[in-house]
Amino acid sequence: MDRRAGGGETIMATSEVVHAHAGPQGFIRKYIFSLDHKVIGIQYFFLALTAVWVGMFLSLLMRIHLIWPQVNLPIVGHIQPETYLSLLTMHGTIMVFFVLTTAPQGGFGNYFLPIQIGAPDMAFPVLNMLSFWTTFVAFVVMLAAFFVTGGAPLHGWTGYPPLSAVQSTGPGEGLGADLWITSIAIFCAASLMGALNFITTTLDLRAKGMTLMRMPLTVWSWFITAILGLLAFGVLLSAGILLLMDRNLGTSFFVPVIVVNGQLMGHKGGSPLLWQHLFWFFGHPEVYIAILPGMGVTSQILSTFARKPIFGYRAMVYAMLGIGFLGFMVWGHHMFMSGMSPYSAFAFSLLTMAIGVPSAIKTFNWLGTLYKGRIRFYTPMLFAVGFVSLFVSGGLSGPFLAQPTLDIPLHDTYFVVGHFHLIMGVAAIFGIFAATYYWFPKMFGRMMNEGLGKAHFWLTFIGTYAIFMPMHYLGMAGHPRRYSQLTEVAYLHNLIPLQTFMTYAAFITIGAQFIFVINLFWSMLKGPKAADNPWDATTVEWTTATPPPHDNFGGQTPVIHNGPYEYGVPGAARDFVMQTDPAVGAAH
Amino acid sequence: MSTLAPNFAVKDPKARDAGGGAPPSFGGGGDGNGGGGNGAFNYGERLRRARLGLVLGLTAVIMLFVGFTSALLVRKGLPSFDAQTNTYSRDWVPINLPWVLLFVNTAVLLVSSLTMEFARRAITRKAALAPVKSIPGVSLGDERGFPWLGTTVILGMGFLAGQLLVWRILHEHRFFVNTGPSSSFAYLLFATHAVHLAGGVIALMYAAAASWMLHKPIEAQRIVVDIAAWYWHFMALLWIYIVVLLMIVR
Numbered sequence A: 001m002d003r004r005a006g007g008g009e010t011i012m013a014t015s016e017v018v019h020a021h022a023g024p025q026g027f028i029r030k031y032i033f034s035l036d037h038k039v040i041g042i043q044y045f046f047l048a049l050t051a052v053w054v055g056m057f058l059s060l061l062m063r064i065h066l067i068w069p070q071v072n073l074p075i076v077g078h079i080q081p082e083t084y085l086s087l088l089t090m091h092g093t094i095m096v097f098f099v100l101t102t103a104p105q106g107g108f109g110n111y112f113l114p115i116q117i118g119a120p121d122m123a124f125p126v127l128n129m130l131s132f133w134t135t136f137v138a139f140v141v142m143l144a145a146f147f148v149t150g151g152a153p154l155h156g157w158t159g160y161p162p163l164s165a166v167q168s169t170g171p172g173e174g175l176g177a178d179l180w181i182t183s184i185a186i187f188c189a190a191s192l193m194g195a196l197n198f199i200t201t202t203l204d205l206r207a208k209g210m211t212l213m214r215m216p217l218t219v220w221s222w223f224i225t226a227i228l229g230l231l232a233f234g235v236l237l238s239a240g241i242l243l244l245m246d247r248n249l250g251t252s253f254f255v256p257v258i259v260v261n262g263q264l265m266g267h268k269g270g271s272p273l274l275w276q277h278l279f280w281f282f283g284h285p286e287v288y289i290a291i292l293p294g295m296g297v298t299s300q301i302l303s304t305f306a307r308k309p310i311f312g313y314r315a316m317v318y319a320m321l322g323i324g325f326l327g328f329m330v331w332g333h334h335m336f337m338s339g340m341s342p343y344s345a346f347a348f349s350l351l352t353m354a355i356g357v358p359s360a361i362k363t364f365n366w367l368g369t370l371y372k373g374r375i376r377f378y379t380p381m382l383f384a385v386g387f388v389s390l391f392v393s394g395g396l397s398g399p400f401l402a403q404p405t406l407d408i409p410l411h412d413t414y415f416v417v418g419h420f421h422l423i424m425g426v427a428a429i430f431g432i433f434a435a436t437y438y439w440f441p442k443m444f445g446r447m448m449n450e451g452l453g454k455a456h457f458w459l460t461f462i463g464t465y466a467i468f469m470p471m472h473y474l475g476m477a478g479h480p481r482r483y484s485q486l487t488e489v490a491y492l493h494n495l496i497p498l499q500t501f502m503t504y505a506a507f508i509t510i511g512a513q514f515i516f517v518i519n520l521f522w523s524m525l526k527g528p529k530a531a532d533n534p535w536d537a538t539t540v541e542w543t544t545a546t547p548p549p550h551d552n553f554g555g556q557t558p559v560i561h562n563g564p565y566e567y568g569v570p571g572a573a574r575d576f577v578m579q580t581d582p583a584v585g586a587a588h
Numbered sequence B: 001m002s003t004l005a006p007n008f009a010v011k012d013p014k015a016r017d018a019g020g021g022a023p024p025s026f027g028g029g030g031d032g033n034g035g036g037g038n039g040a041f042n043y044g045e046r047l048r049r050a051r052l053g054l055v056l057g058l059t060a061v062i063m064l065f066v067g068f069t070s071a072l073l074v075r076k077g078l079p080s081f082d083a084q085t086n087t088y089s090r091d092w093v094p095i096n097l098p099w100v101l102l103f104v105n106t107a108v109l110l111v112s113s114l115t116m117e118f119a120r121r122a123i124t125r126k127a128a129l130a131p132v133k134s135i136p137g138v139s140l141g142d143e144r145g146f147p148w149l150g151t152t153v154i155l156g157m158g159f160l161a162g163q164l165l166v167w168r169i170l171h172e173h174r175f176f177v178n179t180g181p182s183s184s185f186a187y188l189l190f191a192t193h194a195v196h197l198a199g200g201v202i203a204l205m206y207a208a209a210a211s212w213m214l215h216k217p218i219e220a221q222r223i224v225v226d227i228a229a230w231y232w233h234f235m236a237l238l239w240i241y242i243v244v245l246l247m248i249v250r
Helices: A027-032 A036-069 A079-099 A102-116 A126-145 A175-204 A215-250 A270-308 A312-329 A340-354 A356-370 A377-401 A403-409 A414-444 A450-476 A490-526 B014-019 B043-076 B099-133 B150-172 B181-212 B218-248
Strands: A014-018 A555-560 B079-082 B087-090
Touching: A014 B043, A036 A079, A036 A102, A036 A126, A036 A414, A036 A490, A079 A102, A079 A126, A079 A175, A079 A414, A102 A126, A102 A175, A102 A356, A102 A414, A126 A175, A175 A215, A175 A403, A175 B043, A215 A270, A215 A312, A215 B043, A215 B181, A270 A356, A270 A377, A270 A414, A270 B014, A270 B043, A312 A356, A340 A377, A340 A403, A356 A377, A356 B079, A377 A403, A377 A450, A403 A490, A414 A450, A414 A490, A450 A490, B014 B150, B043 B181, B043 B218, B099 B150, B099 B218, B150 B218, B181 B218
Parallel strands: none
Antiparallel strands: A014 A555, B079 B087
16 A cells, blocks of 8 residues: 555644634535635636646647648637737746746635645635635636637737837737737736735734744745736736726827828827836846746745755745735846947846846755756656756756847747746646645545656757757747747748647647646545655644645644754654744754 | 533623624733633724724825835936937926815815814713713713714815815816826825825715714714824824925925
């Protein structure tokens, strides 16, 4: 029998008994408009799962169109160049907002932050519920853009004016673009509600003994991410409101004098660069909003499965704080092409390079954690190691692009597409996969299938590298981004075989995701029952029942005595000591 | 070595059932030294938590206005291309705001902030005296105080009505939202502030409803009024910021 499976015991070291609280019984209050952070976390998870399939389907259409531009697809038909731009816009937007921002923070953060700090729920459960349903409405509004006259917008996920600010610039720039901006604005409101809840919960609801420096690195990552969200989404909201006014009220915040289709528009004096400044003040922290939770969960998993304390816990915390802080000072590196002063560019370049320092600290600490560890290669560990690999591969091209002299020739090429997909897209997705395989037993009470998990990992790991690594070579060969047809441009002909290879790699990688979904749903229904602590982990969520009761701890308040990564402690009966274990805590 | 502890299930007090799903509050917080509540319905902790949440929420509002302010300052300095003359010029025409009416509105809002503070202090006193009042045979005399909350709601609505009047005057002077960047920003800042203040009016109405209709405990009412009050004070400060900004950058 798999020793990870089985009934298991509820190991608790508590000093107090509080009022156990039965959850609501009605279907609506229990599963739809639930106030329970665990249910809300699962709702976010499935929303992100739906969104990632939509986003992935759009990317598949793009890849097919790139190598077979004349093909007539079922339902979709022949993809026009403007349709390609709509696919690109919606793919980017859905993936960034509704997957990379939603799953790690809204999903796993919601479910596990309160449990890991020993709290019964989020600080404001009603606000938490509102946050999820507001995100849901934002997603519906975003999808509605596909179905209105003119279809979805063309302006890319960055929504650069004047394309995005004038309704007549393209078929998707009418109602579709209005819905896009409205959806983003609604999403901002939802994220702000979530952020203030996460911060208040972390500061105010920690159990006795859960000092800041005893918090798991996952909690730190959600906490810092929430701070970034709180400061960044308000600015994006302000930009979105100004953009809506330019589009619908005739103002000129972002639009200069402009002639569209031979017609002089009524705008004058606005600046498209003003939008870029406001957008990227949000946009760069957004990169860290997507990746920081992945860093947290990777640290958690590497330590657990290497059976070693995390190397340099405090350095990891300070590195995350450093990344978050510097993240607000580097937005200009997205705008080296805008004709900014070389002095400004130099400052942004230097600050961007500085982010390499905390990033390197994290990478070396992860490697230090693995060094001489007694590694258990379960699926979560594979994805966590995969995260480190992708973080390094995707991150190393960052210092290239941080230099204006290199960024200017590379900026509008596939080099940038390869860079941000590896670091922000795939690495963050690997963090989400690692979290899913790691916490699935606690969330659903059953184990996922290891064989299917490993097959999923290897196909996805090799597949994503096969898709995104060649993009760097394409970029260096001068292949521009956002071109819908390669066959029309003579100098791109030699690069078509590489594009074809990437499309086949995309087929295989997307096919591998079916393995994940089958494993997910099959394991939910038929997987072997999970023990309360199947990974021999130390943090508080593994002390409670599987799945956790409505109030998380069955009427008991955990008391924390130890740090979060006490593995291989000399003199301990097992090779790990739980955070709630009083015996070793007395010795510290 | 871990210990095995039994799971106790103590029936929850009725007050907790109101939410239909909210889990119990069992203290916590602190940096490992405090925390660990006693399982009672701790209003002091809830008030502190709500205030922290409010501060964070207002931080987001500040960032919204930081975005607007930086856009205003940048936009004011931008030259505009004139397609007719093929030249660049400044298109920032100073907006002629009805300052007298704006100062009257400001005074109304500041007075409402004062009445809101009286309402907050009144309910704080009432909550503090509630345990004394519950002692049999103890009377606190006539408890009907001045309706500060209702007065604040009326003053808040008065401010919003005054703002509508400002809009009408601007329209009469042919300053529309798209007339020029200065009027665009004036409308934007007024409207965004008004939306936030309208949210405050709704919160105050909820506080009043909590008091008269929902029969919430006095401590719960106090939390709603306290949070609404600090939010209201912030709105007054924000309004002063907007007025000063528009005075400097017209």
